[in-house]
Amino acid sequence: MSISAISPFPDEVSIREALAKGTLILTATQRLSRHLTQTIGVRDFKVGRVPTILPVDAWLVQTWRSLSETHKMPQRLLSASERDTLWRQVIESEVTENAGFSLVQPETAVQLAGRCRRAVKDYVVPMSSDRVRSYFESEADTRFFLQWLTKFDMRLKAEGWVVAEDLAEDITARNPTCSEDKQRDVWFLSEEPPVPSLEKVLLGQFKRVHWFRSETLTYRLPTQAFDSRESEIRGAARWGKEQHDAGLASVIVLSDYQQDRALLEHHLRAEFGVQDQVFTDLPVNFSRGIELSKVPMFRDLLLFCRLMAQPLTRQEVTALIRSPFFFVNDDDRAVRGPVLSRLYASKRGSFGLSQVITALSQVAPGSPLERALSRARADRLHHVRLSASAWCERLIPLLQEANWPSASGLDSLEYQQADLIEAVFDAIEINPVAKDVLSLGTFISGLKVALDSQLFQPKTDISQLQVMSLGDTVGLNFETVRVVGASAERFPRKAAGLPLIPWRICHEFEMHEVMGDCQRLVSSRLLMQLASLGSVVLSYHRIADGAHNLPSEFCDVPSNGVESIAYKLVEVDSVMSPFADERGLETQVPTEQLGGVSLLEKQAMCPLKAHLSHRLDLRALESETQGLSAGERGGLLHKALQCFFTGMGSSELINNISGGAMAALAEEAAAMALQSLHSTVRDRVGLPYLEVEHTRLVRLLITWVGIEKQRTIPFVIESLESTFDWTCGGLTLSLTADRVDQLQNGQQVVIDYKSGGSHSASGWHQSPLKSPQLPCYSQLLENVGTIGIARVGGSDPNYTLLGGAIGLSAADTQSEKAMATAGVADLSELKDRWGLELSDLVRGFVEGDAVATPSANACRYCDFKIICRAHLSEASDVIQESDDE
Template sequence: MLTALEERLLWQEVIERDMAATGFSLLQPTAAASEAMRCRDVLLRHEVPVDDFSVRRLFGWDSDCQRFLTWLEHFDTALIQSHLATQADCLRACADVGSSESNPGETVDLFHCYDLQPLVIAALDRQVQARSISPTEQPETALPPLTTFPTRQAELAEVARWAADRHRAGKGTTVIVLADMASDRALLEYALRAEFDCLDARYNELPVNFSLGMPLSATPMYRSLLCALRLMLTSVDRSDLLFLFTSPFLPLACRSEESPQLLVIQQLFALGKPNLECTDIRHYLAKHDPTSPLISIIDRQREELRGRVQLGLGEWHSLFRRMLEHWGWPARDGLDSLEFQQFDRLDNVFDDFESLASVRPEVALSEALNLLESVLNDTVFQPKTEATAIQVLGPREATGLTFDAFWFCGARSTAVPGVPRLLGFIPAALQNQYHFPTADYASMLQKSEVTLQGFRAASIEFYASWYQFEDGVEQYPSPVFPSCSTPQDIPDYWLLRTSAQRAEIPIDILEDDYGIPIDAEDGTSVGGSAILREQAECPFKAWVRRRIAVSAPEPEQLGLSPIERGNLLHAVLYEVWGRIINRDQLLALSMDGLENLVRGVLDQIFGEHIHQDVRRRVGAACLELEALCTYRVVLDWLLLERSRNGDFQVVSREDSRRLDLGGLTFSLRVDRIDRLASGEMLMIDYKSGGVGSASYWFGERPSDPQLPAYALSQDRVQGIAWARLKAGDLKFIALGGELGLNAEKPLSKQLAALGLPPETTWSQVLEGWRDALTNLAAEFGEGYAAVDPQPRACDFCDLQGVCRIRQPPLSEMPS
C-alpha cells in the first residue's frame, strides 16, 4: 500500500507526463497533484460511479474536471501495472470481500462516529457487525454562551492562565481544544510556557501534552540536517546560511561577537544576492576564517558529487549519510530527551526516503533533497512525555474522552462549523448530490452541534470562547452557540473597538519632534556627510534612515545601477590621477598617449572591480557599452582638465578624514584635492548624475552640505568644485577665488550671483558654513526629528508611508 507521500508523487508523475505529451501547462503541478489525490480518495470513499455515463457527462462540462478524468485513468493504470494500492483501494477491497452474511463477524461499537463515508460503512458491514452509539442529550447539556475576546492573543493568554491556575491548585484533568490547531498551537504553547516559566532553561518541563506533534522538518535538529545537505547544491538562500552558522547541531555556531564568521556573513550579505553561491562562501571563509571546518566540507562535497547526476535513492541515502558524518551531525554534546527521540527517528526517515524508489527510481540531487524534505514534512514527531493534567487537543482527538474541565477555543463561524469548500476537480453538482462533507454546510453544522454536545456532556466544567478581530478584520461567532458574553477583567490593551466606537473617543494629539539623543562622548563616528544632507532636507528623514535604519527595499535592477555606474567611474578616475599627478604631466601626453592611458585603466578596472555576480546579472554586452561610454566621458574630461589656465597638482585621492561638528564626529572621503599654483587647496567631488547650482551650498539648511563639510576638514582651502561628469555636459561648478578654472569670475561676482553680499570674504563663507553645519549636527545629535521637509525633498523620498506627510490633518479626516 502506498504511503500518502508515495501516492502524491505518483500523481505528480502522471500529471507531468500528461503535460509533456499534450502541451497542457500548469503553474503548480505539485498543488494539482495534491488536489487530484484528495479528489480520487473522496470519489472512492463516497462510492461515486465515475464510469457511469451521466457522471462522466458532468465532468465534461468543465475543462479542469475533464482533464482530471484523464489523469485518473492514467493513475489507475499505473497502480495496476505496478501492483500498488492506496488506502482507499484497500478499503474497497475489504468491502468487496469479507465474511458471509450468515457469519457477520464480531460486534464493533462505533462511539461518536458521525462522518463515516459510505465505503467505510460498506467495509465494516462486510467484516464485522457495527453498531453506532451516540450520547443521549440531557437538558443540562445545553451549550453555554460564548465568552468573547477581542483578539486571538487575548483569548489564548486567558486560556493559558486558566489552565495554569487549575494545574497549580490540583483541580483534576484539564483539556484545551483548539478549533484551529494549525494556527493556534504555537501561540497557545508560548502563552503556556510564559505562565509556567518554561521558555529558557526549563523548556522541557512544561506540564502539558499536545495531541498533535510537529513535522520533523520543523524541529531545529532536522532543519539543521536539511540546511547542511542543501549546501551540496550550487547555492543556498540567506536563511539557510544563517541557520548553518547558528545551529547548535552543526560545528559552525558562532561563539562570540568577535567570531570571524560574523564578518563572513556580513560580506556575503553585502553581495545583495538572495541565493549565495557556495564558491563565494568558500572564498570569504578562506579569506577571513581559514580554519573553518566548512571549507573542508565544501571541498568534500565537490569530490562526492563529481560525475554524479542521476542516482537511485539508495545511493543518495548513502551519500547523505557520509556528508552528515563529515559534518559531525548532530554536533551538540549531550542531547536531551526530546532531541534524542528526534535523532532516533533518523533510520526510519531514510527508510521512508528509500521506499520512494517505487515511484522515483533515479533523481537528481535537487529532487532527492526535495523528496527528503517531503518525508520529513510528512513525518510527525510526537515526543514521549509523562502523563500530565493539561491536555491540548483538536476536536477529533477529544471526541469520546472525559475531563474535569474543558475549554473550547476559537469558536468563530469560519472554524465552527467552517466554510464549505468545493473540490477543484469534481463538478459541484456531483459534490452536492453525494453530500460531500466539505461541500454541505447543513451537514457541517449538524456535525459541529453533535460534537460540541458530546464535549459538554463529557465534562464537569465546560467553557467556550471566540475572538472578534483577526488582523483588524471583524469575525463572527459560531452559530452553534446560543449567545455571547464579554469577560469583565480583560486588560485595556487587549481591547479593539469598532469604527463607530472609535469615533466617539476623543483623540489627544501630542507633538514630539525629538527622539533619543546620541551619546557620542567617545568620539565614535556617527556616519558620513549624507547625515548632514538628510538632516537639512528633512530631520525626520535623517532620524529614520540613520538612527533606526529604515529604508525601502531596493528595486530589481536591470543593468548597472546608478551607484554601480558611479563607483566604476570613481575607480577609473582614481587610477588615472594616480598616473597623472599634475598639469604638466597631463599636457606632456599626446592624444594617442592619453587614449592609451584611459584604455589601459578601463581594462584594469572593468577586469578587476566588477564582481562575478554583477557580470552575470548585467551581461558582457552591457558592460562593453558601459566601458565605451566611460572611456568617452573620462577622455573628454581629461581634455577639459588640460584647458585649465592655472597649474595644479593632485595631492590626495579618495582621502579619508574626520570632522567634528556639534559634538559629533563625521567620517568623510574626499574624491580629490588639488594644490593650486598659490599653494592653496581646491576640494573636488565627482558627480556622474544630476547636480544643482552653487546655491545648494548656502542657507541655514544647505541642500547639499557635502563640499562645505570637505572644506571645513582641510586647512588652506581656497575653493570647492563639483566635477560634473555627464556625457555632453562636462564642466566644473565651483566657488572660490583664483582657482585656475575656465571662465572664472571673481569671488565677489560669484557671491552676488547667488544673492549674497559681494563684500563677503572667503573666510566669512567658511565661517558661515561652519555655523550652518554645526547646527545641523547638533540637531541630529539631540534627536531632532520633526517632519519638516525642504521644497522638493519629498519628490523622490521613499519614507512617505512612515511620515505620512501627505495625509490630511486629523481635523479634516472623515470620522
C-alpha cells in the same frame, strides 16, 4: 438497508452493555478508541468473544489483511510516504511527456492529487463511466488529473500495491462470507457520517450498523473578545494554568492548531515557569505531534541537503548559517553574522553552494559546515544519480563531517528527535516505490516526504490540561473547555475544496470536502458534545493582519460587541530603585576612521546614527536588488567620469573635442567603468542589464560634457578621485575628493558628483553645519575658492555652487545669492567657521554624543529605526530624492 443515525453519543454504561453483547465499537479517531479502552476496561469482560474497540481505519486494515491471507493474494499496503512517492513519480513523468504543461508547485500537486483520489474512492465515483470521464475531460486541470489517476491506478495494479483509500472497495469486492460477523452489530462513533465506501463495506459485513453522533448546538456559547491574536493566546495560557491549579480536567481547543500551537506553548511555559527547562517539565499534553520536517533540527538538515542541489533563498540560508546544529563551538558561532554579511553584500536574492562555501571559507575556514559543503561540491553530488539506499550512505558521512546535530549541546527533547533519524533512513531504503536511481533533488524530495510522515510526540506524563484541535475532542469528556480562534473566518473551518474534481461531480456525489454546511454541522455537534458535559467558553481576537475580525456564528456576542478582556501583567513584588549611569558603556574609538565624510554627515544629521554605524560598527544586511543597486550605479558613474576626464584634463581639450571623438571616448570610459565591477555583481545582474547601463553611462557623459563646454573661465583638472587624510581632535578621517579643478587665478574648485536629487547651498553656510562634506576640503587644500555639487544625472544637469564664479552664468548667479545670504564676500571668510563646526562634530562623536535627532532627511533612509523607534509619517516635509551613491 441503511445505517441508522442515533443521537446523542452513548455513555460508558451503554457502551459496556453493547460490548458484553458482542457489539463491535468503531471510532472516528484513535484517541477516542484508546480513551474508551482505558476507561471501560475491556480486559475485564468474561465472555467468549474478546470485546473490540477499534479506530475505523485500523479495522479496515485488519480486515483487509485477514482477507488477503485467506485468499492468498499477497499485496503490499503502501504507507503515506510511499503513496506520495508514487504520486510524485506519476506527476513528474506526465509533466515530462506533456511539453505544454508545467507545475509551479509540484509538491502541492502531489498532496492535492492524493486528496482528490481519496475523495473519488470514498464517494464511489464510477471512473469507468463515459459520462463521468466526459466531465473530467471538460477542463484542463481535471483532464490532467484524470491522466495522472489512470497512470497511478495502472502502477498499483501492475505492482500489486494498495493504498489506504482502496481498502473499503477491496474488501467489498471480495465479498467475504463470515456468518459470525453477519450476526454482529456495529456502533460507529463519529460526528461525521460514514463516507459511502465505508457505509457500503459495513452494511455488507454486519447485521446492523448504528451511527452515533451528538445533537447540534441550539444556542450560542459565552465568548470573550481580545484585541490581538497574541493577547488571546496569552489569555488562553493563563486560563489553562488556572484550571490546572484547580485540578480540573480541561482542554484548550485551537481552531488553527498548526498556526497557534507554538505560540500557545510559549505562553504556557511562561505561565508554568518552565521557560528554560526541558519539554517534559511542562504539565500539558498536546494531542498531535510535530512533523519532523518542521522540527528545527530536521528543518536545518533539509536546508543543508537542498543547498547541495539548488540555491536557497535569503531566509533559508540565514536559517542554515544560524543553525545551532552545524556550528559546534563559540568561535564558530561568532562568525555567523560576518558570513551572512558577506553573502548579503552580493545583493543576491538566492545563494547557491559555491557562494555559501566562498563566504564560509573567507570567514570561517575549516568550520564543520564549510568542510561538509566543500566535500559535497568536490564529489559533484548534484550530477550523481544513485539508489535511495546509496544516497543515505552518501549523506550520513556528510552529516558527520558537518557535526550534525552537534550532540554536545542537545537537550533531552532534541535527543529524542535525533534518535528518529535511523527510522527515517530505514523508511526511505525500504520504500518499494523508490527503487530506481534518483537525482539528488528527487532523493531530497523523498527525504522530506519521509520526515513529513514521521511525527515527533515527546514522551510526557498524562496531565489534566490538554491542547487539541476541535476534531480531536470527539467523544471525550472535559470539565472546562476553552476554544481559541472562534472567528467567522476560521471557525467553523472553511471547506478545503477539490479543484481537480469537476464541480458537477462534487455536488452530484455530495462530497463533504466542498460542502460548507457539512463543516458547520460537524463543528456544531462537537461543540454540543463538549457543552453537554462541561463548561465551554469561546474566544476570538478583533484585529487580524490589520483588518477587523468578526466572531463566529457560535459566539454569544451582543450586537454592539463585547468588552475585551485585558489581563494585567504580573507585577514585580520587589521595590524598584533608580540607578544613575552617567558614564555609560565605555568604548574605544579607533584613531583612524574609514568613510570619514559619511561619519561627519551622519553626526551632523543624527548623532545616534553616527554612533551606531561608526562607533559600534552596526551594519544592516544588504537587501536583495534586481539589477544594480543605487550605490552601484553611482559608483559606476563616478568611475566613468574619472576615466573620461583622465584623458580630457583641461577646458581647452574639452572644448576642442569633436562630437565623434567625444562619443568614442564616452563609450570607452563607460566600458572601463563596467569592467571595474566585481565578477559576482556582473553574474548577478547579467549581460543584457549591463548593456543597458552602458548606454545610460554614455548618455550621461555626453550630456555632462555639454555642460562643461559652457564654462567660460578656463580651468585645468588638478586631481580625480584623490584621497586625503584629515586629522582633527585626535581622529583621522579618510576623505576622497571626486574632482578638483584649478582656475586661471589659482583658485581651486572642489567638485562632488551626484547622479540625482535636488541640492541647496544653504547646508554649507547655515549654522550648525548640515552638509560637512565639501567644507572639509577647505581645511585640507590651501586655495579653495569654490565648492560645488555636479548634478550629472537627473532632469536638470548643472552645478550647485558656493564661492567664486566658474564661468556658468546660472550657477554663478545662484552662488552669488547664496554668498549674500551667508553675509560673506569670499569663501575664505567661512573657512574658520567651518573649522570650528567640523571640530565640534568630531568632538561630539569622540565623546559619545549619541542623541537621536529625528527629521525627515535623517529618518527616510535609516537602518536603525528599530533602535530609536522614530516614526516618519506620510505627512513629512518634501525630502530631496535619494542620491545614487
